[in-house]
Amino acid sequence: MALVDECIFCKIIRGEIPSFKVWEDDKTFAFMDINPVAKGHALIVPKFHTPNIYEAPQEWLGPTLGAVGRVARAVRDEVQPDGMNILQANDKGAAQSVFHIHFHVIPRIVDDGLTMNWDMVPGDMDEIDKLAEKIAAHTASE
Ligand code: 5GP
Numbered sequence: 001m002a003l004v005d006e007c008i009f010c011k012i013i014r015g016e017i018p019s020f021k022v023w024e025d026d027k028t029f030a031f032m033d034i035n036p037v038a039k040g041h042a043l044i045v046p047k048f049h050t051p052n053i054y055e056a057p058q059e060w061l062g063p064t065l066g067a068v069g070r071v072a073r074a075v076r077d078e079v080q081p082d083g084m085n086i087l088q089a090n091d092k093g094a095a096q097s098v099f100h101i102h103f104h105v106i107p108r109i110v111d112d113g114l115t116m117n118w119d120m121v122p123g124d125m126d127e128i129d130k131l132a133e134k135i136a137a138h139t140a141s142e
């Protein structure tokens with residue numbers, strides 16, 4: 001297991017810092033966020049230190065997303081929210097504050113005031129089409 005000493009989530013995985021654990025297997029760990037933005041706010045991490053989605057090896061992303069689904073269903077069953085957002089931040093511009101990749105499970109209630117929603121405004125289809133082609137070229141060359 002590739003964990004590092006100075007990372008707070010690696011410390012949580014190793015049990016050096018206490019956490020409210022909700023799931024663990026050989027590759028993943030999930031625990032409650034101690035600054036919850038909603039009742040049931042939980043975090044899911046791989047047992048592999050990697051800072052973000054760009055660097056995360058595919059073999060760790062798969063099991064981690066599986067655990068996200070498992071925890072999301074568990075939180076839904078217990079909290080019974082109106083909906084659920086899965087959030088994952090990369091870099092400071094996206095307000096990432098802990099640099100060990102993690103997925104937030106955030107239960108939502110209608111009109112809860114959390115500012116993660118946006119109005120749907122149709123884009124320029126020509127522009128979207130051209131950008132999609134360029135992005136597809138990048139994904140193909142990975
Ligand atoms: P980010 O801003 O990087 O997407 O989210 C980091 C999250 O980690 C925040 O929601 C923050 O509350 C949570 N967090 C930071 N330190 C700790 C900790 O020591 N224990 C737990 N359970 N959560 C933490």
Ligand code: ZN
Nearest residue numbers: 007010049100
């Ligand atoms: Zn770490």
